[in-house]
Amino acid sequence: MTYSRITGTGSYLPEKVVTNHDLEKTMETSDQWIRDRTGIKRRHIAADGETTSDLAVHAAEQAIDAAGIKVDDIDLIVVATTTPDKIFPATACTVQRKLGSSGCGAFDVQAVCSGFVYALDVADRHIRTGGGKTVLVIGAETLSRIVDWEDRTTAVLFGDGAGAVILQATDEQGIISTHIHSDGRHEELLHVPQGASQGYDQTRAGGAYIQMNGNAVFRKAVGALDSISRETLAGNNVAHGDLDWLVPHQANMRIITAAANKLRMPLERVIVTVDEHANTSAASIPLALDIAVRDGRIKRGQLVLLGAFGAGFTWGSALLRY
Ligand code: COA
Secondary structure, eight states: OOEEEEEEEEEEOOSEEEEHHHHHTTSSOOHHHHHHHHOOOEEEEOOTTOOHHHHHHHHHHHHHHHHTOOGGGOOEEEEEOSSOSSSSSOHHHHHHHHHTOOSSEEEEEOOGGGHHHHHHHHHHHHHHTTSOSEEEEEEEEEGGGGSOTTOHHHHTTBOEEEEEEEEEEESSOOEEEEEEEEOGGGGGGEEOOOBTTTBOOTTOTTOSOOEEOHHHHHHHHHHHHHHHHHHHHHHTTOOGGGOSEEEEOOSOHHHHHHHHHHTTOOGGGBOOOHHHHOBOGGGHHHHHHHHHHHTTSSOTTOEEEEEEEETTTEEEEEEEEO
């Protein structure tokens, strides 16, 4: 039986740090309000000219090193992103070129903040059905480009970053199961209402920026994380007490705490990095995973649940033995 297993992780945050105190100087907000409502202290912002593919390549190089493989070993590159470098080609193709690779398949997955879990689902199935032996899965975003920096209700929440994993074929169980869901009826609660096909309204002052109903999204997010966790544990006959770690989408500390409480997971077994980099959408789960692997919290053989939710709405999970 062939399984897929994470053999290396990597991540990257741009150099420029914008703290809550920095934001106090440009908009009517406060460090206290942002920390109380979200747990966020700072976010990293890509430099001018630094694109999603640049961030992705840094994370990918770390993951490739950690897995001890060569770029030429990669059979498929999947990039989860909401902020591609260009409308086309796929950012995955740009990443492929920048890594010095050619020939293997490369495409993007767009499931907003659930993108990494969706990409992992595709990559795991690709390996298990014999499509390839080694897949590079990346979540990378430059959300700062689609944030309206004059809208305090959204600007304080988001940041830029990238995380990556190498997934490889193995006969030991790694990824145990993945689960993905979507409900397009709630599209307008969280969206960028412009785009290539719908058109860009050049007359609107706002431009192509994130719009959100924060309260409604908050409730949906907690519910989605709760239901996906229950579905995943029940589907695998695993009790919440068997889990070593929960790695949730890093959107808001209050959402993470509520979801962990419902799952009866003590916060000591929940990986939290949102304070350091805010919501980096598709990058947030692989970033948190890499940070916890590198600081020694997540160890080989441990049982880890990844849980995501995002615009769409989309939500999903992966249960894995690291
Ligand atoms: N600084 C200071 N005050 C702010 C502010 C900011 N950055 N943003 C909003 N406010 C104000 C509001 O204007 C409002 O003022 P009012 O009472 O005078 O009208 C007040 O704070 C409360 O706003 P509200 O929206 O009710 O706050 P909240 O407690 O619901 O928190 C969010 C707002 C956005 C932090 C919260 O709804 C949330 O986290 N939602 C989920 C967002 C998310 O994770 N999205 C991504 C999903 S992938």
